[in-house]
Amino acid sequence: MRGLLPFLAQRLFRALIALWLVSTVVFIVMRLSGDPVPLLLPPDAPISEMERVRRELGLDRPLPVQYAVFLGNTLRLDFGRSLHFREPAFTVVRGYILATLELGLTAFVLAAAVAVPIGLLSAMKRNSVLDHAAMALALIGQSAPTFFLGILFILLLALKADLFPTSGRGGWQHLVLPALTLGAFTMASIARLTRSAVLEVLRADYIRTARAKGLGEAVVVAKHTLRNAAIPILTITALQFGTLLGGAVVTETVFAWPGIGRLAVQSIYNRDYPVVQCTVFLAAVMFIVINFAVDLLYGVLDPRARAG
């Protein structure tokens, strides 16, 4: 069996390559997409003014030079100054990361905490009313557009039932609706996947053996079923977590949540290169860290994974 250390080193190396590729792609795409200067100035600004601003922002230098400067600075976590906010891009993005983590984590925990037991129960009580109801709900959760779901929650739970605030960030009450909205898809996916993974395992020979040995159902489920079904569940769950962190634009917009998804989209519209680069870089870091953690968990759950 291989040790954990080479396995770690290899994964770390891969992560770094991924980061470099991501930042390079963002750099190129942002440069290809057009000129930020007209968006920074009033529409009647003269050409000389445009040129002055372009010089000031270093956009008049050759692309390779801009790229070299960009890479060097990225290593020092210096993404330049936001063209829109006029302060360091990292400072800007840092302000949003916390809100994103808060919402993403809540949505994730909510989704996992609800979905895994539901999926498990559905599988155990296959074809029961509970199973059908749960899977129908999951279907809705997966197919309802986030935008619709968000507005529906606002109308029903905030306005009509008066249970939660309509939007904004504040106490835990502010978290519930956006987390439900954001987590709906994930919850549904995890529930469906858990169900099918558990069903698969339940058909396995070793479960029949365990039952034949006379083991109680609780032990069969906890020790034999769950542990073996954990790998696919973990995989999809982790991937979903990355999506929750980076792909919350619609939820953030509907609930006026100050997260990085909205920041990224606004910054793209504003052609705010530094903020886009910084946001994507940090989102990539989070994604890669999660994948890294999942890889490690694989190693813990299933020693065979360490060889791969």
Added chain:
Amino acid sequence: MQVTRRELLKGAAALGVAGALPHALPGVAQAQTTQKRELVVGQGGDVSTFDPHISTSSNDIRISFNIFDNLVSRHPDGKLYPGLATEWKLQGQTTWAFKIRQRVKWHNGDPFTAADAKWSLERTYDPAHKTRVNTVFTSIDRIEAPDPLTLLIHTKKPDPLLPARLAFYGGQIVSRKYFEAAGADGFRSKPVGTGPVSFVSWTKDDKLVMEANASYWGGKPDFDRMIVRPVPEMASRIAALLKGEVDIITQVTPDHNDRINANPTTRAVGALYAGLYVLAVNSKVPPLNNPLVKQALSLGIDRDLIVKELWRARGIVPSGPIAKGDNHFDASLPPLAYNPKEARERLKKSGYRGEEIFIETTSGYTANDKPMSEAIQAMWRDVGINAKVEVLEYSVRAEKNRQKTFKGLWWSDPTSTLGDPDGMMWRLLGPGGPQDYWRHARWDELGDAARFSVDEKFRGEAYKEMTKIVLEHFPWIPVIQPYEDYGMQKHVDWTPNPNQAFEIRRFNFKFRRA
């Protein structure tokens, strides 16, 4: 029990209907007075900076016109009133003398003087400060502050509109001493002004907190704190209003007025926009270089229908290139006519042979831009115009705007920055202006003369003739002058300003107290 798909859908539909009912709201019996000491405003986007000379966007000026004061203040009635200057008069042809208000203090306690005003105005066009309002005061030659209460502004030529220029963006007065002590970054993140509210804290895209200025020269506003929340999604903004989480919301689209008015505790208010929505025309490209074709385009638009159907009557049909409410608006002119028969005649006379005419529109950059483009395309088709609608992304529009590369027509929502045609049609359509796609010697001559004349009668005649020329050549095809709508709680007494400034000074804002 087996849950069928149909049953589920039925259930979902019932939920949706119940949710959409405005009457099914909590707290409908709330009184229409309040003891609130906090004003909460929900606006469509967040502030980008607090340096008033760095931005002209409406989300920014709503705030900066309240943290800062101008020398001259334009009230919601469209007239100019004293601000940090108590009076002003023209001395000779080119010197404006301003008397500065006494005993005004900055939010940090420093006294405000004429020297601050001089420095602040000079800063707008000082290249070292890299401001975004450096073209506002191009008529100024030099400024003197001979004593703390006197400011003399010398203009290069007679400038009748200088007080009006001072009342809009660029004219917010900032503190020299504080700016130099705090530096550009410090100032931008923690501004100090003389206005009715002072800055407390800002969490981007979340909330801005300001505090009432207890020693404000115009009286402490009717609240202790003011909170501004960016709520970009219209439906969420409305929900926040209906639930009573916010007192005022901005940027309400016409289709939501009914919903706000149907709720017992809220109402919608609007101000006729100080400006117009026009289809600007690239008159250099054929067939748009032919005035007859452009006349046909204008005659082929059923503006009444657009106002009624797309704007729910929240707008009026313009009569020309001068917005209603502006200086020299000619009330005797009829609204622009819809006459498809005449349009066909003029097309025939023009020799138009079905060339493609492009409308380049964004989707939502200006309200209703895309639906209006599609409606107009259909109306034009009926009179024989081969119009084509192309949808642009916002930043592409900005780029085309700068490079002046629009292919045919595009939407523009010119704001009348000075309450005068000089700050609207001349600013945009004049030689070298941002929409310089059309030149007419006589029109140019009149515009230039009117800009530098202090004789209002002469100016009136000039703008009358310029209007006539525009209505023959149509460098702009005016379509609608819409209302800028807001939603607010009935416990709020407030009048919106047509130029998008958000006036919460004591003379314009109060809570209804029991």
